Amino acid sequence: MRGIKLLTLSVFSTAFLSFTPINKKYIVIDAGHGGNDNGVVYGQFSEKDISLGIAKEIQKISQGQDKYEIVLTRDADNYPSLAERTHQINALNPEMVISIHVNKSPQEETPNHGAEVYIQNSEASKKLAEKISKKFDTQRILERNLHILRETKAPAVLVEVGFLNNSNDRKYITSEEGQKEIAQKFVDVINEY
Structure with missing residues (x-):
């Protein structure tokens, strides 16, 4: 009986000592709008669906690696308030926050892209913004007093991925291939950060 106890203790000790806790880092992806808040709309396309599609694709691409965990502020067509989003973000204390949105200018069809x-x-x-702007080949980094940026304690950016009322941007950001490419750019930035 004593031998079995020693063997059990030995197996437990070996298993316990070989366990190394993983210090998981969190990256929060905030899919803008949701629920009754469509964000910008053009025809059958809405900002809430585009931002969620890209956010889910980022999470999908990042599965299987063990450096960080992607956490979405929403993973369905619901609307957590801005206060709920920033509360969730600050509770996680993530490495970074990327809030995904879609732009639209006042004209019906815009040259802005x-x-x-x-x-x-x-x-x-x-x-973080500089890394994203290089990956997306844009020089437009602007300071704005937005809730998600102001109330989030972690490094945070809000990225408008394109203009819904620019035909080329619209075709790109609403296509499955375009959303995958955009998501991969974000994942590249996260991996290089």
């Missing part, structure tokens, strides 16, 4: 990156006055957010 491409991504825009918004930040609050923070050096870490500026560094």
Whole structure:
């Protein structure tokens, strides 16, 4: 009986000592709008669906790696309030926050195109924004006093991935291939951060 106890203790000790806790890092992806809040709309396309599609694709691409965990502020067509989103984000204390949105200008069809990156006055957010702007080939990094940027303690950016009322942007950001490419760009930035 004593031998069995020693063997059990030995097996338990070996298993316990060989266990190394994983310090998981969190990356939060905020899919803008949702639920009754469509965001910008053009024909049958809405910002809430595009941003959610890209967010889910980022999570999908990132599965299987063990450096970080992608957490979405929403993974369905619902609307967590801005206060609920920032509360969730700050509770996780993530490495970074990327809020995904879609742009639209007042004209019916706009010549404006491409991504825009918004930040609050923070050096870490500026560094993240610069990496994203290089990946998306844009020079448009703008400071804005937006709730998600102001109330989030982690480095945070809000990225408008394109203009819904620009025909080329619309075709790209609403296509499955375009959303996968956009998601991969974000994953590349996350991996390089």
